[in-house]
Amino acid sequence: MNRFSRKAMQSWASLGPRFLPFADVATDDLPLSRLLRLSLFQVSVGMALVLLVGTLNRVMIVELTVPASLVGVMIALPIVFAPFRALIGFRSDVHSSALGWRRVPFIWRGTMLQFGGLAIMPFALLVLGGQGHANSAPVWIGYLGAATAFLLVGAGLHMVQTVGLALATDLAPVEDQPKVVGLMYVMLLAGMIFSALVFGLALENFSPGRLVQVIQASAVATVVLNVLALWKMEARHSRPGAVRGEARAETPEFAASWEKLINGGQAKRRLMVVGLGTLGFGMADVLLEPYGGQVLALSVADTTKLTAILAFGSLLGFAWASRVLGRGFDPLMMAGYGALVGVPGFLAICLAAPLGWPFLFVGGTALIGFGAGLFGHGTLTATMQLAPREQIGLALGTWGAVQATTAGVGIAFGSMMRDIILALPIGSWFGAATPYISVYALEILFLLAALAVIAPLLRGRATPGLSAS
């Protein structure tokens, strides 16, 4: 080795860990700046969600003239991966790594999958839409390409979000967890709103080249945001009771861990609450705008504002829940209040049509947003606080699996139910509002069921304080 390369080597070694993505010491306090940086992964998840469910939905139908039913199938594909969140979370719990990382490898892999899916997405969509020379190619190439792209993005975002939330739980002390949950939700919402606006502006003058630019730019943004979020975030060798540098003698089986989680602390009942409540709040998401437009004769600009009002209500809910839960209020009680607020919200929306009061509709929408915010915050905080220290990934993965699956199923089921009732002879018993009102009534039932399931969990600890954890 000559003098020069030895010198170069020494300076490389002395650069030290400053430029490496490791956090060598686990700190007990979690400053807000670090927390904000960690929450950037939620921005990338929000961006991918908006792209899949909102922007590309419209682009495929309007600009690329893909049949709506095919678009529906493609958009539903990522839900296939939602139940696997539990498995991903478990794998990250027991991941044995010489580098001492548990969460980072999974977030990195998820980021790669999301990036890869977005990288091929624009070409897949153009081929699916039969643009350019693609109309002379066999149809299955477009199907296969688009399905691959959607599956990759879906797998990636479920992986990133599950393991990212597990990492946030690892890092945050118990008393800070409500704050962390609030921030995660707000950043998800902020990422969705911001990227929806940016995508809308960027795609205003649509051209195939522009589509490629926009989607691939979002792929790059995914990697940048997630690497920023990860950098120096997870302490090495932080597993509870881990021996430095050695893999554990035996890794627990998924089935055994699952049994342990599901049978401890009434987890099954809590998951039922999550599922019922998410169904209750989620089914109307895509029906609010058509209800306002078709039944209450609001203009397009007004119905777009409805979505903003819903989001604003949720933001208020997150903020208030963070504040109250931060003082030690029972998060399950908060989730119960959320469902309780949702019931009059849906009632108000139902009554808006026969009474002809658009104001009631707006107020109901805001109430639903608020209730959904409280409910989401409460259930996630409860999951974090009740998760056994060595099963954080599995617990949050299970929560995410139930939440994402029921949300997707709810949206699909809500619009299907409207179409079916519209086609039935009972479809106009109460005028044009009939199919919508029946969906809303069903949602009220789901919320009441969630309340019935949650009630036994709350009995005996109605006072603030976390005696159970």
Add this chain to the structure above:
Amino acid sequence: MNYDPDKVWPSGLTIGEAEELHRHIIDGTRVFGFIAIVAHILAYVYTPWFG
């Protein structure tokens, strides 16, 4: 910096750490190779080159 006999220089990693990093690099290359192939096929179907 305290001395660790398992560490191999010039990288300063242990063999296990180096192998793990290597595995990530190989995995990444495979995934991106696959993605690149798919992207090229789709781009060719959309606008064939040398056509």
